[in-house]
Amino acid sequence: MSTVIVQVGQCGNQILQPFWESVSTVLTHQSVANTYTTLDGKYRSVNIDSEGKVVKPLLRKSNFRDENIVSGRRGRGSNWAMGYHEDINCASATPRHSDASLSSIAIDAIRKEAERCPAFSGFVLSHSLSGGTGSGLGSKLLQLLRDEFPLSFILSVSVAPHRAGESPTQHYNALLTLAALQNYADGIILVENDDILARTSRDSIRRSSQSSFYSMNSVISQNLSGSLFPVETPSTRNQRIGLEPWELIRSTCPMPQLKFLHQYHVSQRLSTWPRLASRLAKSSQRFDRGPVPWSTVAATICARGGAPALFHSALPQISSRSRDSLGCVGWNPFPVDFLFSSRSLMQKDISSLTATINSSRITNFIDDIADTSWAQFNEKAYLHWYYRYGCEEEDFHSAFRTLGNVVADYNEAVR
Amino acid sequence: MTQSIIVQLGQCGNQIGCRFWDLALREYATINKSGVYNDSVSSFFRNVDSKIGNEGADLLVGSGRGKIRALKARAVLLDMEQGVVKQILDGPLGSLFDDSQLVTGVSGSGNNWAVGHHMYGAMYRDSIIDTVRRSAEKCDCLQCFFLLHSMGGGTGSGLGTMVLNQLRDEFPDVYRFTIAVYPSIDDDVITSPYNSVLAMKELTECADCVLPIENQSLMQLVKSASDKFPKKSHHPSSAMKAGSSLAAQSGSVDSKEKPFDSMNNIVANLMLNMTSSARFEGSLNVDINEISMNLVPFPRLHYLTSSLTPLYTTKDVRAPITRLDQIFSDAFSPEFQMINANPRHNLYLACALLLRGKVEVSDIRRNIDIWSSKLDFVYWNQQGWKTGLCSVPPVGVPYSLLTLANNTCIKDTMDNLRERFNRLYKRKAHIHHYTGVDGFEMDEFDQALTSLSSEIDEYRELNDSMGKRHQLVPRLKVYPVTSSLIL
Numbered sequence: 001m002s003t004v005i006v007q008v009g010q011c012g013n014q015i016l017q018p019f020w021e022s023v024s025t026v027l028t029h030q031s032v033a034n035t036y037t038t039l040d041g042k043y044r045s046v047n048i049d050s051e052g053k054v055v056k057p058l059l060r061k062s063n064f065r066d067e068n069i070v071s072g073r074r075g076r077g078s079n080w081a082m083g084y085h086e087d088i089n090c091a092s093a094t095p096r097h098s099d100a101s102l103s104s105i106a107i108d109a110i111r112k113e114a115e116r117c118p119a120f121s122g123f124v125l126s127h128s129l130s131g132g133t134g135s136g137l138g139s140k141l142l143q144l145l146r147d148e149f150p151l152s153f154i155l156s157v158s159v160a161p162h163r164a165g166e167s168p169t170q171h172y173n174a175l176l177t178l179a180a181l182q183n184y185a186d187g188i189i190l191v192e193n194d195d196i197l198a199r200t201s202r203d204s205i206r207r208s209s210q211s212s213f214y215s216m217n218s219v220i221s222q223n224l225s226g227s228l229f230p231v232e233t234p235s236t237r238n239q240r241i242g243l244e245p246w247e248l249i250r251s252t253c254p255m256p257q258l259k260f261l262h263q264y265h266v267s268q269r270l271s272t273w274p275r276l277a278s279r280l281a282k283s284s285q286r287f288d289r290g291p292v293p294w295s296t297v298a299a300t301i302c303a304r305g306g307a308p309a310l311f312h313s314a315l316p317q318i319s320s321r322s323r324d325s326l327g328c329v330g331w332n333p334f335p336v337d338f339l340f341s342s343r344s345l346m347q348k349d350i351s352s353l354t355a356t357i358n359s360s361r362i363t364n365f366i367d368d369i370a371d372t373s374w375a376q377f378n379e380k381a382y383l384h385w386y387y388r389y390g391c392e393e394e395d396f397h398s399a400f401r402t403l404g405n406v407v408a409d410y411n412e413a414v415r
Numbered sequence: 416m417t418q419s420i421i422v423q424l425g426q427c428g429n430q431i432g433c434r435f436w437d438l439a440l441r442e443y444a445t446i447n448k449s450g451v452y453n454d455s456v457s458s459f460f461r462n463v464d465s466k467i468g469n470e471g472a473d474l475l476v477g478s479g480r481g482k483i484r485a486l487k488a489r490a491v492l493l494d495m496e497q498g499v500v501k502q503i504l505d506g507p508l509g510s511l512f513d514d515s516q517l518v519t520g521v522s523g524s525g526n527n528w529a530v531g532h533h534m535y536g537a538m539y540r541d542s543i544i545d546t547v548r549r550s551a552e553k554c555d556c557l558q559c560f561f562l563l564h565s566m567g568g569g570t571g572s573g574l575g576t577m578v579l580n581q582l583r584d585e586f587p588d589v590y591r592f593t594i595a596v597y598p599s600i601d602d603d604v605i606t607s608p609y610n611s612v613l614a615m616k617e618l619t620e621c622a623d624c625v626l627p628i629e630n631q632s633l634m635q636l637v638k639s640a641s642d643k644f645p646k647k648s649h650h651p652s653s654a655m656k657a658g659s660s661l662a663a664q665s666g667s668v669d670s671k672e673k674p675f676d677s678m679n680n681i682v683a684n685l686m687l688n689m690t691s692s693a694r695f696e697g698s699l700n701v702d703i704n705e706i707s708m709n710l711v712p713f714p715r716l717h718y719l720t721s722s723l724t725p726l727y728t729t730k731d732v733r734a735p736i737t738r739l740d741q742i743f744s745d746a747f748s749p750e751f752q753m754i755n756a757n758p759r760h761n762l763y764l765a766c767a768l769l770l771r772g773k774v775e776v777s778d779i780r781r782n783i784d785i786w787s788s789k790l791d792f793v794y795w796n797q798q799g800w801k802t803g804l805c806s807v808p809p810v811g812v813p814y815s816l817l818t819l820a821n822n823t824c825i826k827d828t829m830d831n832l833r834e835r836f837n838r839l840y841k842r843k844a845h846i847h848h849y850t851g852v853d854g855f856e857m858d859e860f861d862q863a864l865t866s867l868s869s870e871i872d873e874y875r876e877l878n879d880s881m882g883k884r885h886q887l888v889p890r891l892k893v894y895p896v897t898s899s900l901i902l
Contacts, residue, residue: 010700052416052454053696073556074417075693075702078709078801132705164783165798166699168709168765197780212775213698257899374890375795381712397894404896412898 002121002242003228004113005036005045008106008141009134010054011159012127013047014213015191019221020045022345024063026229035230035242037063038116046113048106048141050083050133051075068109072102076132080173083136085390103140107148110141114149119241122153124228125185129177130161130170139180146184155187155245157224160365162193169382171373172396178366179399182259182406187249189261190362191220222345223263226354227302231339244339251300251337252358257409258297260362267345267352273303273314274321280353281325295414296326296359300337305344305351312340326357329414360414363407370403416454417558419690419703420550421490422578425524425571427596428563429492429499430675435563435683436488436508438810442687445810446695452476452483455694460486460511461553473553487511489554491546493578495520495535495570515549518542524569525848528610531573533854539574544581551586559590559703561686562622566614567598567607576617583621590704593622594682597754597828599631600835606845608835613859615832616866624707624717626685626819627828629754633678639750640726641677684809685723685753688817691771692805698776701769701803709801710765710821716873719819720758722751725812739774739814743782746818747790756824762881763792764821765799772814774804791881826874833867840864 007013020043023036037043042065049055050072058064076083086102114120123145127134145154158181161170181188193216200215228244253259264284266276280301286293301322303311315338328335344350376382377396387393423432443456452462454476462474464484474481488511494500497519504512518539524531551557560582564571575593582591595618598607618625692701711717724745725737737745746768749757770779783800792799809815839845840860849855 014698051700051702053700057696074558075700075704077702077704079705162780163798164780164787165800165802167705167801168712168796168799197777201777216776255900370890372795372797376712378888379712379795381795382708384714385708385711400890400894401896404891404894405899408896408898409900412900 002117002119003036003044003124003245004110004117004120004122005043005124005126006048006110006141007045008048008125008127008138009131010049010128011131012125012134012138012157013049013054013058015157015159015217015220016045016126016224017221018214018218019224020063022221022225026345035244044113044117046070046106046110048102048109048133048137050102050137065113068113070102070106070109076136078130078132078167078169078173079385079389080132080136080139080169080176081386081389081391083132083134083138084140084176086137086140103137103144106137106141107144110145111148114152120152121243121246122149122155122186124155124157124245126157126159128159128161129174130159130167131173134159135173135177139177142180142184153186153246153249154184155189155249156181156185157189157191157220159191159220160193162197163368166193169385171369171376172382172386174369175373175399175403176391176395178369179402182257182402185259187253187259187261189224189263189356190365191223191263192365196220219265223265223354225345226265226304226352227263227300227356229304229341229345231302231304231341232308233339247339248300248356252298252356254298254332255409255413257406258358258413260406261356261358262361263354263356265352265354267350269347269350271351273306273311273318273351276351276353277318277321280355281322284326284355284357286325286327293327294359294361296328296335296357297413298332298335298337299326299328299355299357299359300339301356302339302341302354303351304341304354305349306342308340308342326359360410363410366403366407370400374400416458416694417556417703418458418489418554419559419561420547420554420557421459421488422493422547422560422562422582423490424493424562424564424575424578425568426494426496426499427565427568428571428575429494429503431563431594431596431679431682432490432492433503433506433508434676434679435686436490436511438680438683438687440486442810446807450483452481456483456486457555458690458694459489461489463487475555485510487513488516489550490516491543491550492517493519493543493570493574495531495574496523497521516546518546524573526567526604526606526610527569527848527852528573528613529849529852529855531569531571531575532577532613533573533852535570535574536577537854540577540581543578544585547578547582548585551589557586557589559592560586562591562593563682564593565596565598566611567596567602567604568610571596572610572614576614576621579617579621590623590707591621592703592707593618593625594628594686595625596628596630596682597832599629600831602630606839606848608832608839609845609849609860611832612836612867613863615829615870616863619715619717619866619870622717624711624719626719626721627754627825628682628721629828630678632753632755633681636681636726636751636753637677681723681726681753685721685817688723688769688771688809688815689819691807691809692769692803695805695807697803697805697807699802699804701767701801705801706767706819710767710819712764712796712821713873715870716764716821716877718821718825720756720822720825721753721820722746722818723753724751724816724818739778740782742814742816743786746816747786754825754828756822756827758820758822758824759790761791761822761824762878763790763799764823764877765796765801766790766792766818766820766822767801767803769803769805769817769819770814771805771816772808772812773806774814776804779804793877793880823874823878826871826878829867829871829874833864833871836864836867
């Protein structure tokens with residue numbers, strides 16, 4: 001009842017489709033129904049895109065509220081500047097349909113949805129880093145939301161493109177968006193397409209060599225539902241007001257400058273908690289190219305499915321094992337938080353662990369993006385497209401500085 | 416969704432345009448079986464109800480469930496002689512065009528760029544811009560102009576570049592894509608090098624994106640496609656299996672095949688595939704403006720080499736369905752390119768892979784990984800791929816790939832053109848035809864030559880950087896960072 005989920009751009013809308021499906025199938029459990037749906041059964045979701053192909057089909061679906069579907073007319077051309085500045089009018093002789101107010105229409109829809117929440121506390125923003133709408137319009141909305149709702153949290157789910165190219169402008173777009181996220185968001189869950197693809201090919205039951213976008217989106221949605229669906233901690237159990245996203249941010253982001261998170265998920269039928277915990281430890285990557293082991297600033301692990309007593313008796317063991325395997329920093333007295341829910345995400349006898357980890361793994365990712373963008377920036381490649389739609393050189397310089405500081409802060413924190 | 420207007424100029428442009436409309440109708444007939452007028456159809460066609468008012472009025476898309484009454488193409492047909500346009504209007508596609516969409520002259524341009532650009536340009540400039548404006552006003556949200564013309568003639572290259580200029584002035588925010596057919600070496604028009612080079616200068620300055628096509632390469636493609644089938648009769652056009660994407664026959668409006676039709680069909684298919692991701696749904700949408708945004712790193716270097724695979728359909732019984740990996744290797748081989756160049760030996764600045772049909776993301780990733788290692792990309796754009804996936808396949812094939820690449824191999828084509836130009840210009844052959852035209856200045860030749868030469872130099876410079884890494888000032892020296900944490 002307290003979180004509005006805002007999806008921007010094609011990627012942002014598509015990755016959460018399996019998430020909403022599982023909200024529906026778990027609808028029989030009251031707590032999830034009220035957390036992510038309103039009393040009349042509609043999802044607490046706002047779907048925004050700069051053109052209609054992805055969001056307009058949602059208009060016919062009964063669980064999405066029609067007035068929360070916001071679409072423009074023409075795409076943002078995988079250009080962050082176009083998405084952010086929106087200084088374009090439809091160049092017909094009579095410009096009667098212009099997209100200039102797409103962000104204000106979106107903010108109106110979001111505000112109304114927030115007013116429908118009985119105990120509103122914040123947003124989850126899902127988007128991609130590399131496109132035009134998700135990155136540019138997403139950054140704009142991030143800023144506007146921060147201005148309008150200064151006390152609410154913003155948790156972003158940001159999808160990073162494949163390293164080996166989804167679009168030549170992805171580096172600039174990611175650079176500028178990451179800088180905006182660092183400045184305005186409270187927690188940033190980074191989803192890397194390469195990891196998700198590797199994960200789907202590993203998990204593929206049919207062992208076919210093909211992975212589809214739907215299977216990738218299912219993995220992403222599973223990570224999110226594993227960490228954001230209701231849990232039974234003392235603070236939330238009776239109230240059920242859906243503060244899980246806030247709990248997540250609170251425990252994984254102890255310092256305001258360190259807010260990049262990665263997610264991992266393991267599930268198994270009829271397993272014991274210690275076995276599951278060691279599987280989780282193996283699946284969460286620990287080394288960068290050094291090979292230097294990453295250090296974890298803080299982590300939250302959500303356990304689902306099983307008897308409470310069994311979990312609590314296993315808790316001390318898996319807690320200390322996780323702390324060791326994650327390489328936690330010394331200055332954080334409570335680095336790993338465990339949350340529990342007896343209800344499983346899928347079938348009855350499947351237990352799962354979803355870990356959200358704030359670690360220095362992000363430094364590699366940011367360095368790669370900054371280096372590739374720097375090489376292009378030096379050659380002035382593609383820059384005329386950004387300047388044409390309203391960006392300036394200073395935007396790039398300040399983005400480089402911001403990201404450089406993020407890396408420096410992480411290196412300092414795990415020293 | 417946005418609309419595009421096709422501007423077809425001259426004999427070549429109008430003939431390609433004619434094939435385009437035919438294939439577009441066939442594609443929509445296959446996909447849109449219920450005949451509703453939706454956003455997708457509206458990107459190229461207007462829906463006219465002739466019973467409303469005197470001349471009939473346009474029906475808007477609205478809820479996207481209204482039936483199609485009569486479709487009119489969003490096109491402007493320009494030609495300085497009447498033969499080709501009259502043939503189109505008299506043919507089965509004639510009902511797609513209103514009289515208000517045509518501007519025709521009578522005596523042709525005599526294969527003279529100056530006549531097309533200056534003489535007819537001055538005479539017809541107002542009526543042309545009125546015609547275009549009328550079409551533009553009927554669009555809800557106009558995004559792009561597609562100009563189709565040849566470079567070697569007079570009308571297409573001369574008048575075409577004048578129109579390009581005008582469009583840039585009147586509609587600065589609307590993208591201008593030019594699909595230009597370059598003359599082959601054995602072209603029968605002697606002055607085609609002059610016309611092409613003079614037109615190139617305008618294309619470099621005014622167009623957002625140019626797709627050069629060479630007749631010779633198209634002929635090669637048609638020949639290699641037809642070589643795969645045993646000939647049924649001696650008539651070359653019946654060697655093409657009916658229903659294949661090269662033949663216009665069954666399932667399409669115009670069933671009499673003319674000599675250049677197979678070649679023009681390839682270009683028409685290229686246009687359909689390029690816009691498919693903007694018109695139909697898919698997992699990775701690529702709008703038309705994204706193509707130029709991602710493939711044009713520097714404003715003047717906007718010439719894209721293209722290749723379209725496969726070129727057959729499943730109705731070709733003897734040809735097996737091409738495997739996806741084979742489609743990718745064909746796309747990068749010189750036999751499938753639409754200009755006479757070998758991109759594999761040159762440097763890629765960026766490359767777009769526009770896929771249609773049932774293709775999985777892991778297939779795409781695998782092929783990108785394979786080809787990243789085989790192709791040379793410029794050092795600052797090592798992963799310069801733009802991927803698009805549209806879920807609607809083209810008519811008759813399960814999947815297809817259109818590759819648009821910004822590759823330095825285009826410098827060879829341009830160099831060739833410059834050679835042929837110089838051979839004539841050194842002797843000042845045929846110059847008097849051009850200087851005699853009112854408005855044509857002698858130094859236009861020199862300016863055009865300079866523009867072409869600098870273009871070639873820019874591409875050559877980039878090509879020479881192949882394999883070298885430039886010395887960059889490392890980023891962290893420019894942005895010294897200090898941590899803001901106090902622990």
